[in-house]
Amino acid sequence: MSNQASIPVIVNGAAGKMGREVIKAVAQASDLTLMGAIDTTPQHQGKDAGELAGLSEPLEVPISNQLEPMLAYVAGERQMQPGVLVDFTHPDVVYNNIRSAIAYGIRPVVGTTGLSPAQIQELSDFAEKASTGCLIIPNFSIGMVLLQEAAVRASQYFDHVEIIELHHNQKADAPSGTAIQTAQLLGELGKTFNTAMVEETEKIAGARGSLADEGIRIHSVRLPGLIAHQEVIFGAAGQIYTLRHDTSDRACYMPGVLLAIRKVNQLKSLVYGLEKIL
Ligand SMILES: NC(=O)C1=CN([C@@H]2O[C@H](COP(=O)(O)OP(=O)(O)OC[C@H]3O[C@@H](n4cnc5c(N)ncnc54)[C@H](OP(=O)(O)O)[C@@H]3O)[C@@H](O)[C@H]2O)C=CC1
Numbered sequence: 190m191s192n193q194a195s196i197p198v199i200v201n202g203a204a205g206k207m208g209r210e211v212i213k214a215v216a217q218a219s220d221l222t223l224m225g226a227i228d229t230t231p232q233h234q235g236k237d238a239g240e241l242a243g244l245s246e247p248l249e250v251p252i253s254n255q256l257e258p259m260l261a262y263v264a265g266e267r268q269m270q271p272g273v274l275v276d277f278t279h280p281d282v283v284y285n286n287i288r289s290a291i292a293y294g295i296r297p298v299v300g301t302t303g304l305s306p307a308q309i310q311e312l313s314d315f316a317e318k319a320s321t322g323c324l325i326i327p328n329f330s331i332g333m334v335l336l337q338e339a340a341v342r343a344s345q346y347f348d349h350v351e352i353i354e355l356h357h358n359q360k361a362d363a364p365s366g367t368a369i370q371t372a373q374l375l376g377e378l379g380k381t382f383n384t385a386m387v388e389e390t391e392k393i394a395g396a397r398g399s400l401a402d403e404g405i406r407i408h409s410v411r412l413p414g415l416i417a418h419q420e421v422i423f424g425a426a427g428q429i430y431t432l433r434h435d436t437s438d439r440a441c442y443m444p445g446v447l448l449a450i451r452k453v454n455q456l457k458s459l460v461y462g463l464e465k466i467l
């Protein structure tokens with residue numbers, strides 16, 4: 190493949206759990222070129238991104254904490270397609286990362302969760318004005334898209350539903366971005382869920398979980414040994430219907446990440462959710 194057809198990719202959060210998987214996936218894709226591997230972890234500065242990700246050969250791309258110079262460099266690369274920034278960093282920094290990328294004409298593909306609805310709206314307005322594609326995807330696994338589709342269908346028939354999300358205990362944000370999106374998708378039907386049967390008292394604050402706008406309760410479990418799991422539990426007289434998705438390896442997200450990298454250059458605005466690009 191000539192360089193002209195190649196998509197230059199910068200991975201932000203390259204030394205993290207997801208970043209390392211993305212480095213491997215991008216390195217193995219013949220239509221993508223890894224241009225930069227950004228991470229702020231001090232002990233990983235200067236290390237080869239491929240070796241850090243567990244590849245047998247070095248990629249000759251060093252880990253660096255210099256995002257803006259890398260965005261500027263890729264933006265100036267005229268021999269290739271427009272650049273893509275894949276972001277798996279932290280809820281506190283992702284908003285600024287996306288703004289910086291769009292300002293340089295680099296398309297963000299964002300897996301980092303924890304953005305507020307107001308931030309997503311601001312970023313959407315910013316991307317629209319810049320006529321630049323941006324993908325924010327709370328969950329890149331096909332299994333979760335299918336679970337959410339099934340949940341939306343089930344919610345036409347069930348009026349009571351709660352969500353339990355279970356994650357490793359390194360996770361910074363709660364509830365998970367996926368659980369919030371799942372509640373939003375159910376809420377879009379415009380029906381009232383979970384009409385109270387009695388007046389409830391929480392004897393310990395938080396016992397009934399968090400209450401999403403849609404009236405749906407989300408319960409967050411954090412334990413070592415977990416990766417990422419979600420149950421959507423529907424209840425009705427005499428029956429329980431449970432949908433469950435389990436992640437056993439972060440490789441499950443990579444087909445979705447690669448699809449998003451290839452699709453984002455065709456967009457001119459912000460799109461939220463993997464289901465919109467399948
Ligand atoms: N959409 C999806 O399908 C998925 C989304 N996620 C989300 O992705 C995000 C990352 O998850 P995960 O890989 O598990 O987290 P990790 O903590 O393993 O990785 C994040 C990496 O980003 C680094 N980092 C922090 N701040 C910056 C910054 N300003 N610039 C560059 N690098 C930075 C961290 O460094 P340090 O540790 O030194 O702070 C760390 O190396 C989370 O929000 C998570 O919820 C996760 C899995 C799937």
Ligand SMILES: O=C(O)C1=N[C@H](C(=O)O)C[C@H](O)C1
Pocket residue numbers: 302327328356360364365366367368416417418
């Ligand atoms: O932090 C994680 O691990 C994950 N985060 C995303 C979320 O918050 O929904 C996606 C997946 O659940 C893994």
